[in-house]
Amino acid sequence: MSERSIRGKVAVAGVGETTYYKRGQSPDAEFLLGLKAIVAACDDAGISPKEIDGFCSFADDRNDPSRLSAALGIKEMNLSSMQWGGGGGGAAGVLQNGAAAIAAGYADVVVCYRALAQGQFGRYGQGPQVPYIQGERAFTSPYGLMSPAQMFAMKVVRFMHEHGIKQEALRALSMASYHHAQNNPRAVMNGKPLTEEKYDNSRWIVEPFHLFDCCMENDGAAAILLVSAERAKDIKQKPAYILGAAHGSGYRAAAPVHNSGDYPSSNFSTVAPHLYRQAQITPEDIDVAQIYENFTGGVLMTMIEHGLCKPEEANDFFQLDNLIAQGGKLPLNTSGGNLAECYMHGLGLQIEAIRQLRGQSTNQVKDAKIALAAAGPMVSPVSTIIYGTEDTL
Template sequence: MAGVGETTYYRHSQAPEPEFVMCLKAILAACSDAGIDPRDIDGFASFSNDRNDPMALATALGIHELRFSNMQWGGGGGGVAGALANASAAIVGGLADCVVVHRALAQGQFGRFGRGAQVPAVPAEYALALPYGQMSPAQFFAPKVMRFMHEHNVGQEALRAIAMASYHHAQANPRAIMYGRPLTEGKYDESRWIAEPFHLYDCCMENDGAAALVLVSADRARDLRQTPTFVLGAAMGSSYRVPSSPTAEYASPDYASSHFKPVAKRLYAMARVGPQDVDVVQCYENFTGGVLMSLVEHGFFEPDEAMDFLKLENLIAPTGSLPLNTSGGNLAECYMHGLGLQIEAVRQIRGQSTSQVRDVNVSLAVGGPMSPPVSTILYGSEAAL
């Protein structure tokens, strides 16, 4: 991982520029960060139906030759780490030498992700959902988390600690939308319900902006501007028999899951490390309940230990036992479908975070839970190799 770049982040529908222009600016910023000529890019990878066409990007940037183009399937941010895995695989496999992973959102120009479906009739896959008021992502995911919390006696305080950790770290990050707007226990508890167990502050923001990362071979990265960050391993997929329809998923064998159980095992096997080796975690928060289940399924604690582990003091940098979402994450920094969390994972390895953890050698970045196929990735320092 040679370079990272971002635009200014905006509240949804407030971007002053076209989405495509913001995407180009993020890519140029990532190339500048790496010390790479943008014309040397020869591949693009993205996820979740990104609208920024690789041929248009290649033309606008004036690249010499396009050798690789890839889109990772998956709803929302489930594919964010998968896009980085695909870019890495392209380089290792000789399909490309310099691949950019990008994401840009301008929801005022194209529509809001958190809004219920705007359709003239009820599609068959939503026949048992939309007519009964289950229309938005929060409403679809809430029952999964409620089931998990009920089965393992997890209280609301665990979700509150996750939210407060993100907001705590955002106060040190001037890039964060919620910079200067701290969250207290009282403010969390008094906020309105969106879909129980999700209060307002359990739900990700909706933002405009763009982010990008530049990947090259390990040997080339060592000669570039930044301290290189290495992809130790990545995995994507789902748990057993998960239907694509939110309605049909009620019948899945493991309903109360973020779908990382088999995926995390493959991640650790590839990287040859375990959860005990991870120094810092960036976990995609579509909702705090997804973080809860993802941390369990990545092996950091058992489900019945959640109330003891998920306390604010354990989740904040630099002293917590597992610092979490140290830029503010989707809840408090910005919602770029999780690509900002990937950038923060790289910054922690470089020692450049605004909430830096000491002596980081292994950094985990988890893609969007509950949106299969999900994906997850481990970054490491030179020492981790």
């Protein structure tokens, strides 16, 4: 692949979030949630919503740019882009696409957004309620594999088997998210701390996932505003620059039926090298990581496939003390993440990465300059991004 890179060309100008709700409890319609998050991101940046000229989303978001443009009074829309993939695999890819458009000169102020009101539109975590099955599901549903948790469980079982990784590693990942949520007033699980005993005694969903290994289901919206590096000099906030971004998956990664050659994988093994090449950093340079927890096992594989930990060191590395903002070796999911802050298909994790570089996290990592934010492990395509402060350019 080429030596071209997005490094330093595009910056995050603003971030915005609505209140985060439990599934079905938003008082607002999904479209209104989306508008509120976008306006909040504009306020944060000090840029009028009318100046937005590009829209990027992911996860088959229902709130299309034409309708948003009309509602926001956008002067002209110059970009509308959707990252493929039904789950949160696109939560970093959406920013990659927006950044690419700015670097190419297609648009000047791009908003990347996700809005979700499951009370209005139905649940994600359930298996589909359909009268017949076809395609790959014809070979999985008869054996009782219906929900995302069930679909991904065996990848994690196999990965843990091959590397001798214990259940306690998953527990530490869950506890890190819950630990950070207790300092984050936005977090849905704020005020609901998790102990080892509570984790161990929680019900199994599908082995190796306890209840607390699985993301929540939430209503809300989040938005991130991107501008060129030149424009970023004039914004209200300290800019976070995109150092690198990558999305994709390896050879036959999604081969049906559970037939990918590299089955026990988060699908980052081919993607992460492109990320580091673009960012011109190594895994050791990362100060803080926000790794999408659809399920804790995915975080485990994502971190290993990003070179943050060797598989044979996993049982030692994945300990709560190593993963917390207060002195941990590699602080992880410092907002509470998808498990304990909000499951906005991972866009909340992207915002937390940016917040860390601004020095605005409720679990601030001292002098954080480089943040990794990876999205949607085990799906295809997955996506991943590295942000840096001005010092890193």
